Amino acid sequence: MAEKRPFDILNAALDNPVLIRLKGGLEVRGKMASYDVHMNLVLEGAEQLESGEVKRKIGTLLLRGDNIVFIAPSL
Protein backbone atom coordinates (compact mmCIF):
# COMPACT_ATOMS: atom_id res chain seq x y z
CA MET A 1 0.00 0.00 0.00
CA ALA A 2 1.48 3.32 -1.06
CA GLU A 3 1.88 6.08 1.53
CA LYS A 4 -0.22 9.21 0.98
CA ARG A 5 1.70 12.32 -0.04
CA PRO A 6 0.55 15.62 1.54
CA PHE A 7 -1.54 16.69 -1.46
CA ASP A 8 -3.15 13.24 -1.64
CA ILE A 9 -4.70 14.07 1.72
CA LEU A 10 -6.28 17.17 0.22
CA ASN A 11 -7.59 15.19 -2.69
CA ALA A 12 -9.01 12.48 -0.46
CA ALA A 13 -10.72 15.16 1.64
CA LEU A 14 -12.72 16.58 -1.27
CA ASP A 15 -16.43 16.66 -0.41
CA ASN A 16 -15.62 15.62 3.14
CA PRO A 17 -15.59 17.65 6.36
CA VAL A 18 -12.25 19.09 7.48
CA LEU A 19 -11.07 21.13 10.43
CA ILE A 20 -8.58 23.85 9.55
CA ARG A 21 -6.37 25.72 11.98
CA LEU A 22 -5.12 29.11 10.82
CA LYS A 23 -2.22 31.29 11.98
CA GLY A 24 -3.33 33.30 14.98
CA GLY A 25 -5.29 30.33 16.31
CA LEU A 26 -8.57 30.72 14.40
CA GLU A 27 -10.22 27.40 13.51
CA VAL A 28 -12.86 26.74 10.86
CA ARG A 29 -14.71 23.59 9.89
CA GLY A 30 -16.57 22.80 6.67
CA LYS A 31 -16.83 20.51 3.66
CA MET A 32 -13.79 20.85 1.41
CA ALA A 33 -14.98 21.79 -2.06
CA SER A 34 -11.68 22.49 -3.83
CA TYR A 35 -8.01 23.45 -3.45
CA ASP A 36 -5.16 24.68 -5.62
CA VAL A 37 -1.35 24.33 -5.63
CA HIS A 38 -0.96 27.17 -3.10
CA MET A 39 -3.22 25.22 -0.71
CA ASN A 40 -5.89 27.89 -1.14
CA LEU A 41 -9.07 26.05 -0.15
CA VAL A 42 -12.79 26.44 -0.65
CA LEU A 43 -15.02 25.20 2.16
CA GLU A 44 -18.81 24.86 1.96
CA GLY A 45 -21.03 25.20 5.00
CA ALA A 46 -18.10 26.57 6.96
CA GLU A 47 -18.28 27.48 10.63
CA GLN A 48 -15.82 29.46 12.73
CA LEU A 49 -15.01 27.66 15.98
CA GLU A 50 -13.96 28.87 19.40
CA SER A 51 -12.82 26.33 21.98
CA GLY A 52 -14.53 23.70 19.84
CA GLU A 53 -17.89 25.52 19.83
CA VAL A 54 -19.47 27.11 16.74
CA LYS A 55 -18.92 30.86 17.03
CA ARG A 56 -20.24 31.94 13.63
CA LYS A 57 -21.76 30.31 10.57
CA ILE A 58 -19.93 31.48 7.45
CA GLY A 59 -21.14 29.30 4.57
CA THR A 60 -18.87 29.33 1.52
CA LEU A 61 -15.33 30.29 2.43
CA LEU A 62 -12.16 30.87 0.44
CA LEU A 63 -9.08 30.37 2.65
CA ARG A 64 -5.63 31.56 1.59
CA GLY A 65 -3.17 28.70 1.85
CA ASP A 66 -0.39 30.75 3.42
CA ASN A 67 -2.49 31.24 6.57
CA ILE A 68 -3.06 27.56 7.15
CA VAL A 69 -1.29 25.79 10.01
CA PHE A 70 -2.90 22.38 9.65
CA ILE A 71 -5.77 20.55 7.99
CA ALA A 72 -7.45 17.68 9.83
CA PRO A 73 -9.80 15.59 7.70
CA SER A 74 -10.99 13.44 10.56
CA LEU A 75 -12.35 16.06 12.94
Place this chain on the structure above:
Amino acid sequence: MAEKRPFDILNAALDNPVLIRLKGGLEVRGKMASYDVHMNLVLEGAEQLESGEVKRKIGTLLLRGDNIVFIAPSL
Protein backbone atom coordinates in the same frame (compact mmCIF):
# COMPACT_ATOMS: atom_id res chain seq x y z
CA MET B 1 -21.39 19.59 -11.97
CA ALA B 2 -17.75 20.63 -11.75
CA GLU B 3 -16.32 21.67 -8.37
CA LYS B 4 -15.39 25.34 -8.02
CA ARG B 5 -11.65 26.07 -7.84
CA PRO B 6 -10.55 28.79 -5.38
CA PHE B 7 -10.34 31.55 -8.01
CA ASP B 8 -13.74 30.57 -9.39
CA ILE B 9 -15.14 31.70 -6.04
CA LEU B 10 -13.60 35.12 -6.58
CA ASN B 11 -15.04 35.32 -10.05
CA ALA B 12 -18.49 34.28 -8.90
CA ALA B 13 -18.34 36.92 -6.16
CA LEU B 14 -17.85 39.83 -8.58
CA ASP B 15 -20.49 42.52 -7.99
CA ASN B 16 -21.67 40.66 -4.92
CA PRO B 17 -21.15 41.39 -1.22
CA VAL B 18 -18.25 39.63 0.51
CA LEU B 19 -16.89 39.56 4.03
CA ILE B 20 -13.10 39.59 4.24
CA ARG B 21 -11.02 38.73 7.27
CA LEU B 22 -7.51 40.15 7.36
CA LYS B 23 -4.41 39.18 9.32
CA GLY B 24 -4.58 40.81 12.74
CA GLY B 25 -8.33 40.16 12.91
CA LEU B 26 -9.68 43.17 11.02
CA GLU B 27 -12.83 42.42 9.00
CA VAL B 28 -14.28 44.42 6.12
CA ARG B 29 -17.43 43.97 4.06
CA GLY B 30 -18.29 45.37 0.66
CA LYS B 31 -19.20 44.61 -2.94
CA MET B 32 -16.34 42.91 -4.76
CA ALA B 33 -15.49 44.99 -7.81
CA SER B 34 -12.32 43.26 -9.04
CA TYR B 35 -9.34 41.08 -8.15
CA ASP B 36 -5.99 40.08 -9.61
CA VAL B 37 -3.73 37.00 -9.48
CA HIS B 38 -2.20 38.10 -6.15
CA MET B 39 -5.72 38.15 -4.67
CA ASN B 40 -5.49 41.94 -4.39
CA LEU B 41 -9.15 42.98 -4.26
CA VAL B 42 -11.20 46.09 -4.84
CA LEU B 43 -14.32 46.51 -2.73
CA GLU B 44 -17.01 49.15 -3.29
CA GLY B 45 -19.11 50.53 -0.45
CA ALA B 46 -16.75 48.89 2.03
CA GLU B 47 -17.29 49.00 5.77
CA GLN B 48 -14.86 48.08 8.56
CA LEU B 49 -16.51 45.79 11.11
CA GLU B 50 -15.93 45.20 14.80
CA SER B 51 -17.67 42.29 16.50
CA GLY B 52 -20.03 42.22 13.52
CA GLU B 53 -20.99 45.92 13.87
CA VAL B 54 -20.05 48.63 11.36
CA LYS B 55 -17.16 50.57 12.87
CA ARG B 56 -16.33 52.82 9.91
CA LYS B 57 -17.61 53.42 6.39
CA ILE B 58 -14.71 53.32 3.96
CA GLY B 59 -16.21 53.32 0.46
CA THR B 60 -13.82 52.15 -2.27
CA LEU B 61 -11.07 49.96 -0.87
CA LEU B 62 -8.01 48.27 -2.36
CA LEU B 63 -6.94 45.30 -0.22
CA ARG B 64 -3.54 43.65 -0.62
CA GLY B 65 -3.97 39.92 -1.12
CA ASP B 66 -1.16 38.90 1.19
CA ASN B 67 -3.10 40.26 4.19
CA ILE B 68 -6.21 38.23 3.51
CA VAL B 69 -7.08 35.29 5.77
CA PHE B 70 -10.41 34.37 4.23
CA ILE B 71 -13.11 35.63 1.88
CA ALA B 72 -16.73 34.73 2.58
CA PRO B 73 -19.13 35.51 -0.24
CA SER B 74 -22.22 34.52 1.69
CA LEU B 75 -21.99 36.84 4.69
Place this chain on the structure above:
Amino acid sequence: MAEKRPFDILNAALDNPVLIRLKGGLEVRGKMASYDVHMNLVLEGAEQLESGEVKRKIGTLLLRGDNIVFIAPSL
Protein backbone atom coordinates in the same frame (compact mmCIF):
# COMPACT_ATOMS: atom_id res chain seq x y z
CA MET C 1 -18.50 50.03 -18.27
CA ALA C 2 -15.40 47.96 -17.52
CA GLU C 3 -14.67 46.99 -13.90
CA LYS C 4 -11.61 48.57 -12.32
CA ARG C 5 -8.68 46.21 -11.68
CA PRO C 6 -6.74 46.72 -8.42
CA PHE C 7 -3.95 48.77 -10.00
CA ASP C 8 -6.52 50.92 -11.84
CA ILE C 9 -7.58 52.14 -8.41
CA LEU C 10 -4.02 53.26 -7.73
CA ASN C 11 -3.86 55.04 -11.04
CA ALA C 12 -7.19 56.76 -10.51
CA ALA C 13 -6.03 57.88 -7.06
CA LEU C 14 -2.99 59.78 -8.38
CA ASP C 15 -3.03 63.39 -7.16
CA ASN C 16 -5.98 62.58 -4.92
CA PRO C 17 -6.15 62.04 -1.16
CA VAL C 18 -5.97 58.46 0.10
CA LEU C 19 -6.10 56.81 3.51
CA ILE C 20 -3.63 53.95 3.96
CA ARG C 21 -3.72 51.34 6.69
CA LEU C 22 -0.43 49.62 7.46
CA LYS C 23 0.38 46.35 9.20
CA GLY C 24 0.44 46.97 12.94
CA GLY C 25 -2.53 49.31 12.66
CA LEU C 26 -0.79 52.59 11.74
CA GLU C 27 -2.83 54.80 9.38
CA VAL C 28 -1.57 57.64 7.21
CA ARG C 29 -3.39 60.03 4.92
CA GLY C 30 -2.04 62.15 2.09
CA LYS C 31 -2.15 62.94 -1.63
CA MET C 32 -0.92 60.00 -3.69
CA ALA C 33 1.95 61.22 -5.85
CA SER C 34 3.16 57.93 -7.38
CA TYR C 35 3.37 54.15 -7.03
CA ASP C 36 5.30 51.23 -8.52
CA VAL C 37 4.60 47.54 -9.23
CA HIS C 38 5.45 46.56 -5.62
CA MET C 39 2.74 48.98 -4.45
CA ASN C 40 5.44 51.20 -2.96
CA LEU C 41 3.72 54.59 -2.73
CA VAL C 42 4.70 58.21 -2.41
CA LEU C 43 2.33 60.48 -0.50
CA GLU C 44 2.57 64.27 -0.36
CA GLY C 45 1.32 66.26 2.63
CA ALA C 46 1.04 63.03 4.61
CA GLU C 47 -0.30 62.89 8.14
CA GLN C 48 -0.12 60.02 10.64
CA LEU C 49 -3.52 59.36 12.21
CA GLU C 50 -4.58 57.95 15.55
CA SER C 51 -8.24 57.11 16.12
CA GLY C 52 -9.00 59.30 13.13
CA GLU C 53 -7.16 62.35 14.57
CA VAL C 54 -3.94 63.80 13.12
CA LYS C 55 -1.10 62.64 15.37
CA ARG C 56 1.84 63.94 13.34
CA LYS C 57 2.40 65.87 10.12
CA ILE C 58 4.95 64.04 7.98
CA GLY C 59 4.94 65.74 4.57
CA THR C 60 6.46 63.65 1.77
CA LEU C 61 6.35 59.95 2.57
CA LEU C 62 7.62 56.82 0.84
CA LEU C 63 5.66 53.76 1.98
CA ARG C 64 6.86 50.22 1.29
CA GLY C 65 4.12 48.22 -0.41
CA ASP C 66 4.61 45.09 1.64
CA ASN C 67 3.44 46.91 4.78
CA ILE C 68 0.16 48.05 3.28
CA VAL C 69 -3.09 46.44 4.42
CA PHE C 70 -5.50 48.60 2.45
CA ILE C 71 -5.75 51.81 0.47
CA ALA C 72 -8.96 53.83 0.61
CA PRO C 73 -9.20 56.60 -1.97
CA SER C 74 -12.49 57.94 -0.68
CA LEU C 75 -11.57 58.77 2.92
Place this chain on the structure above:
Amino acid sequence: MAEKRPFDILNAALDNPVLIRLKGGLEVRGKMASYDVHMNLVLEGAEQLESGEVKRKIGTLLLRGDNIVFIAPSL
Protein backbone atom coordinates in the same frame (compact mmCIF):
# COMPACT_ATOMS: atom_id res chain seq x y z
CA MET D 1 29.40 6.19 8.43
CA ALA D 2 27.83 9.03 6.47
CA GLU D 3 26.16 11.90 8.35
CA LYS D 4 22.42 12.26 7.88
CA ARG D 5 21.28 15.30 5.86
CA PRO D 6 18.16 17.11 7.13
CA PHE D 7 15.79 15.38 4.71
CA ASP D 8 17.30 11.99 5.56
CA ILE D 9 15.88 12.52 9.04
CA LEU D 10 12.42 12.94 7.56
CA ASN D 11 12.84 9.81 5.51
CA ALA D 12 14.09 7.80 8.47
CA ALA D 13 11.10 9.02 10.49
CA LEU D 14 8.53 7.60 8.07
CA ASP D 15 6.08 5.32 9.92
CA ASN D 16 7.62 6.36 13.22
CA PRO D 17 6.34 8.73 15.90
CA VAL D 18 7.55 12.34 15.78
CA LEU D 19 6.97 15.42 17.90
CA ILE D 20 6.52 18.61 15.91
CA ARG D 21 6.75 22.14 17.27
CA LEU D 22 4.95 24.82 15.26
CA LYS D 23 5.30 28.61 15.17
CA GLY D 24 3.26 30.09 17.98
CA GLY D 25 4.28 27.25 20.30
CA LEU D 26 1.70 24.58 19.35
CA GLU D 27 3.05 21.02 19.53
CA VAL D 28 1.62 17.91 17.88
CA ARG D 29 2.69 14.29 18.02
CA GLY D 30 1.86 11.45 15.63
CA LYS D 31 3.20 8.83 13.23
CA MET D 32 4.80 10.45 10.19
CA ALA D 33 3.09 9.11 7.09
CA SER D 34 4.62 11.30 4.36
CA TYR D 35 6.36 14.58 3.52
CA ASP D 36 7.17 16.67 0.46
CA VAL D 37 9.94 19.09 -0.56
CA HIS D 38 8.23 21.99 1.25
CA MET D 39 8.38 19.93 4.47
CA ASN D 40 4.58 19.65 4.38
CA LEU D 41 3.92 16.57 6.52
CA VAL D 42 1.14 14.07 7.04
CA LEU D 43 0.78 12.61 10.53
CA GLU D 44 -1.48 9.70 11.45
CA GLY D 45 -3.00 9.35 14.90
CA ALA D 46 -1.95 12.91 15.70
CA GLU D 47 -2.51 14.53 19.07
CA GLN D 48 -2.24 18.19 20.02
CA LEU D 49 -0.15 18.65 23.17
CA GLU D 50 -0.16 21.26 25.90
CA SER D 51 2.67 21.26 28.45
CA GLY D 52 3.37 17.69 27.34
CA GLU D 53 -0.21 16.51 27.99
CA VAL D 54 -2.64 15.44 25.24
CA LYS D 55 -5.07 18.32 24.73
CA ARG D 56 -6.96 16.99 21.70
CA LYS D 57 -6.93 13.91 19.51
CA ILE D 58 -6.80 14.92 15.88
CA GLY D 59 -6.18 11.76 13.85
CA THR D 60 -4.88 12.38 10.32
CA LEU D 61 -3.20 15.75 10.02
CA LEU D 62 -1.69 17.70 7.15
CA LEU D 63 0.86 20.24 8.45
CA ARG D 64 2.18 23.07 6.28
CA GLY D 65 5.96 23.02 6.29
CA ASP D 66 6.35 26.78 6.65
CA ASN D 67 4.82 26.66 10.15
CA ILE D 68 7.23 24.06 11.46
CA VAL D 69 9.91 25.09 13.96
CA PHE D 70 11.37 21.66 14.64
CA ILE D 71 10.74 17.96 14.19
CA ALA D 72 11.91 15.54 16.89
CA PRO D 73 11.78 11.86 15.89
CA SER D 74 12.80 10.59 19.28
CA LEU D 75 10.08 12.08 21.49
Place this chain on the structure above:
Amino acid sequence: MAEKRPFDILNAALDNPVLIRLKGGLEVRGKMASYDVHMNLVLEGAEQLESGEVKRKIGTLLLRGDNIVFIAPSL
Protein backbone atom coordinates in the same frame (compact mmCIF):
# COMPACT_ATOMS: atom_id res chain seq x y z
CA MET E 1 6.26 68.46 -14.32
CA ALA E 2 6.77 64.71 -14.04
CA GLU E 3 5.59 62.91 -10.89
CA LYS E 4 8.27 61.35 -8.71
CA ARG E 5 8.37 57.54 -8.66
CA PRO E 6 9.09 55.87 -5.29
CA PHE E 7 12.80 55.36 -5.95
CA ASP E 8 13.13 58.97 -7.18
CA ILE E 9 12.31 59.98 -3.61
CA LEU E 10 15.24 57.92 -2.36
CA ASN E 11 17.52 59.49 -4.91
CA ALA E 12 16.37 63.00 -4.09
CA ALA E 13 16.95 62.27 -0.39
CA LEU E 14 20.64 61.44 -0.84
CA ASP E 15 22.79 63.59 1.47
CA ASN E 16 19.65 64.91 3.12
CA PRO E 17 18.10 64.08 6.51
CA VAL E 18 15.35 61.43 6.56
CA LEU E 19 13.17 59.92 9.25
CA ILE E 20 12.69 56.14 8.93
CA ARG E 21 10.04 54.10 10.67
CA LEU E 22 10.79 50.39 11.06
CA LYS E 23 8.57 47.39 11.73
CA GLY E 24 7.98 47.13 15.46
CA GLY E 25 7.73 50.92 15.74
CA LEU E 26 11.41 51.86 16.04
CA GLU E 27 12.27 55.20 14.38
CA VAL E 28 15.69 56.44 13.31
CA ARG E 29 16.80 59.72 11.79
CA GLY E 30 19.97 60.52 9.88
CA LYS E 31 21.49 61.73 6.62
CA MET E 32 20.85 59.25 3.81
CA ALA E 33 24.19 58.24 2.34
CA SER E 34 23.14 55.47 -0.06
CA TYR E 35 20.53 52.83 -0.95
CA ASP E 36 20.19 49.77 -3.15
CA VAL E 37 17.36 48.02 -5.05
CA HIS E 38 16.22 46.18 -1.89
CA MET E 39 15.80 49.57 -0.19
CA ASN E 40 18.71 48.72 2.11
CA LEU E 41 19.85 52.15 3.29
CA VAL E 42 22.95 53.69 4.81
CA LEU E 43 22.42 56.61 7.19
CA GLU E 44 25.19 58.83 8.55
CA GLY E 45 24.91 60.54 11.94
CA ALA E 46 21.90 58.37 12.75
CA GLU E 47 19.93 58.69 15.97
CA GLN E 48 17.35 56.31 17.41
CA LEU E 49 14.20 58.16 18.46
CA GLU E 50 11.58 57.51 21.11
CA SER E 51 8.44 59.62 21.14
CA GLY E 52 10.30 62.10 18.94
CA GLU E 53 13.23 62.43 21.40
CA VAL E 54 16.76 61.18 20.72
CA LYS E 55 17.21 57.94 22.68
CA ARG E 56 20.61 56.90 21.34
CA LYS E 57 23.24 58.25 18.96
CA ILE E 58 24.22 55.52 16.50
CA GLY E 59 26.37 57.19 13.83
CA THR E 60 26.70 55.16 10.62
CA LEU E 61 23.83 52.74 10.18
CA LEU E 62 22.98 50.07 7.65
CA LEU E 63 19.23 49.40 7.60
CA ARG E 64 17.75 46.33 5.90
CA GLY E 65 15.04 47.38 3.48
CA ASP E 66 12.61 44.66 4.45
CA ASN E 67 12.22 46.20 7.92
CA ILE E 68 11.26 49.62 6.66
CA VAL E 69 7.68 50.84 6.99
CA PHE E 70 8.14 54.36 5.66
CA ILE E 71 10.77 56.92 4.79
CA ALA E 72 10.03 60.61 5.36
CA PRO E 73 12.53 62.99 3.79
CA SER E 74 10.94 66.09 5.22
CA LEU E 75 11.11 65.34 8.96
Place this chain on the structure above:
Amino acid sequence: MAEKRPFDILNAALDNPVLIRLKGGLEVRGKMASYDVHMNLVLEGAEQLESGEVKRKIGTLLLRGDNIVFIAPSL
Protein backbone atom coordinates in the same frame (compact mmCIF):
# COMPACT_ATOMS: atom_id res chain seq x y z
CA MET F 1 44.74 33.32 7.03
CA ALA F 2 41.45 33.44 5.16
CA GLU F 3 38.32 34.74 6.92
CA LYS F 4 35.54 32.21 7.49
CA ARG F 5 32.38 32.72 5.41
CA PRO F 6 29.06 32.12 7.18
CA PHE F 7 28.60 28.57 5.86
CA ASP F 8 32.21 27.72 6.80
CA ILE F 9 31.10 28.20 10.40
CA LEU F 10 28.40 25.59 9.90
CA ASN F 11 30.89 23.21 8.38
CA ALA F 12 33.40 23.73 11.17
CA ALA F 13 30.65 23.09 13.71
CA LEU F 14 29.85 19.60 12.39
CA ASP F 15 30.06 17.03 15.21
CA ASN F 16 30.52 19.82 17.70
CA PRO F 17 28.09 21.31 20.22
CA VAL F 18 26.19 24.44 19.15
CA LEU F 19 23.63 26.70 20.79
CA ILE F 20 20.81 27.81 18.52
CA ARG F 21 18.42 30.68 19.16
CA LEU F 22 15.11 30.50 17.32
CA LYS F 23 12.51 33.15 16.51
CA GLY F 24 10.24 33.59 19.49
CA GLY F 25 13.18 33.22 21.87
CA LEU F 26 13.40 29.41 22.14
CA GLU F 27 16.96 28.12 22.52
CA VAL F 28 18.23 24.59 21.89
CA ARG F 29 21.67 23.04 22.31
CA GLY F 30 23.08 19.88 20.77
CA LYS F 31 25.75 18.35 18.55
CA MET F 32 25.40 19.51 14.96
CA ALA F 33 25.07 16.47 12.74
CA SER F 34 24.27 18.08 9.37
CA TYR F 35 22.91 21.13 7.53
CA ASP F 36 21.69 22.05 4.06
CA VAL F 37 21.65 25.21 1.92
CA HIS F 38 18.46 26.48 3.63
CA MET F 39 20.32 26.26 6.97
CA ASN F 40 18.01 23.41 8.00
CA LEU F 41 20.01 21.67 10.72
CA VAL F 42 20.08 18.30 12.42
CA LEU F 43 21.15 18.23 16.06
CA GLU F 44 21.90 15.08 18.05
CA GLY F 45 21.39 14.91 21.80
CA ALA F 46 19.47 18.18 21.66
CA GLU F 47 18.12 19.92 24.75
CA GLN F 48 15.63 22.78 24.95
CA LEU F 49 16.86 25.53 27.26
CA GLU F 50 15.08 28.09 29.39
CA SER F 51 17.11 30.86 31.01
CA GLY F 52 20.18 28.70 30.35
CA GLU F 53 18.74 25.65 32.19
CA VAL F 54 17.76 22.40 30.45
CA LYS F 55 13.97 22.40 30.18
CA ARG F 56 13.52 19.26 28.07
CA LYS F 57 15.70 16.58 26.53
CA ILE F 58 14.79 16.16 22.86
CA GLY F 59 17.42 13.91 21.31
CA THR F 60 17.58 14.07 17.50
CA LEU F 61 16.15 17.32 16.18
CA LEU F 62 15.50 18.71 12.72
CA LEU F 63 15.37 22.52 12.80
CA ARG F 64 14.00 24.56 9.90
CA GLY F 65 16.52 27.18 8.86
CA ASP F 66 13.99 29.97 8.46
CA ASN F 67 13.32 29.95 12.23
CA ILE F 68 16.93 30.38 13.21
CA VAL F 69 18.10 33.71 14.64
CA PHE F 70 21.67 32.75 15.45
CA ILE F 71 23.99 29.77 15.81
CA ALA F 72 26.75 29.90 18.42
CA PRO F 73 29.32 27.12 18.13
CA SER F 74 31.19 28.10 21.24
CA LEU F 75 28.43 27.89 23.86
Place this chain on the structure above:
Amino acid sequence: MAEKRPFDILNAALDNPVLIRLKGGLEVRGKMASYDVHMNLVLEGAEQLESGEVKRKIGTLLLRGDNIVFIAPSL
Protein backbone atom coordinates in the same frame (compact mmCIF):
# COMPACT_ATOMS: atom_id res chain seq x y z
CA MET G 1 34.41 61.04 -3.19
CA ALA G 2 32.07 58.20 -4.04
CA GLU G 3 29.16 57.42 -1.70
CA LYS G 4 29.24 54.06 0.07
CA ARG G 5 26.65 51.52 -1.08
CA PRO G 6 25.01 49.36 1.64
CA PHE G 7 27.29 46.36 1.11
CA ASP G 8 30.38 48.64 1.12
CA ILE G 9 29.53 49.32 4.76
CA LEU G 10 29.68 45.60 5.48
CA ASN G 11 32.99 45.32 3.72
CA ALA G 12 34.44 48.29 5.55
CA ALA G 13 33.27 46.78 8.86
CA LEU G 14 35.26 43.55 8.41
CA ASP G 15 37.51 42.94 11.43
CA ASN G 16 35.90 45.87 13.21
CA PRO G 17 33.34 45.93 16.03
CA VAL G 18 29.67 46.28 15.04
CA LEU G 19 26.41 46.50 16.95
CA ILE G 20 23.57 44.50 15.41
CA ARG G 21 19.89 44.90 16.22
CA LEU G 22 17.71 41.88 15.45
CA LYS G 23 13.96 41.51 14.97
CA GLY G 24 12.33 41.17 18.38
CA GLY G 25 14.72 43.76 19.84
CA LEU G 26 17.73 41.55 20.66
CA GLU G 27 21.08 43.32 20.22
CA VAL G 28 24.50 41.73 19.84
CA ARG G 29 27.96 43.24 19.54
CA GLY G 30 31.14 41.70 18.19
CA LYS G 31 33.90 41.88 15.61
CA MET G 32 32.55 41.22 12.11
CA ALA G 33 34.48 38.32 10.63
CA SER G 34 32.51 37.72 7.39
CA TYR G 35 29.21 38.14 5.53
CA ASP G 36 27.49 36.78 2.45
CA VAL G 37 24.94 38.09 -0.08
CA HIS G 38 22.02 37.24 2.22
CA MET G 39 23.62 39.47 4.90
CA ASN G 40 24.30 36.36 6.99
CA LEU G 41 27.11 37.50 9.28
CA VAL G 42 29.78 35.92 11.43
CA LEU G 43 30.79 37.79 14.57
CA GLU G 44 33.77 36.92 16.76
CA GLY G 45 33.81 37.67 20.47
CA ALA G 46 30.09 38.39 20.35
CA GLU G 47 28.10 39.55 23.36
CA GLN G 48 24.34 39.72 23.78
CA LEU G 49 23.26 43.11 25.16
CA GLU G 50 20.32 44.21 27.26
CA SER G 51 19.69 47.94 27.75
CA GLY G 52 23.28 48.47 26.60
CA GLU G 53 24.75 46.09 29.24
CA VAL G 54 26.40 42.74 28.43
CA LYS G 55 23.89 40.01 29.26
CA ARG G 56 25.79 37.01 27.91
CA LYS G 57 29.13 36.30 26.27
CA ILE G 58 28.58 34.21 23.14
CA GLY G 59 31.91 34.11 21.30
CA THR G 60 31.63 33.09 17.64
CA LEU G 61 28.18 33.76 16.26
CA LEU G 62 26.48 33.10 12.94
CA LEU G 63 23.54 35.49 12.43
CA ARG G 64 20.92 34.91 9.73
CA GLY G 65 20.55 38.02 7.60
CA ASP G 66 16.77 37.93 7.49
CA ASN G 67 16.61 38.65 11.24
CA ILE G 68 18.72 41.76 11.07
CA VAL G 69 17.12 45.17 11.54
CA PHE G 70 20.24 47.30 11.44
CA ILE G 71 24.02 47.12 11.62
CA ALA G 72 25.92 49.94 13.28
CA PRO G 73 29.68 49.85 12.73
CA SER G 74 30.40 52.79 14.97
CA LEU G 75 28.91 51.56 18.28
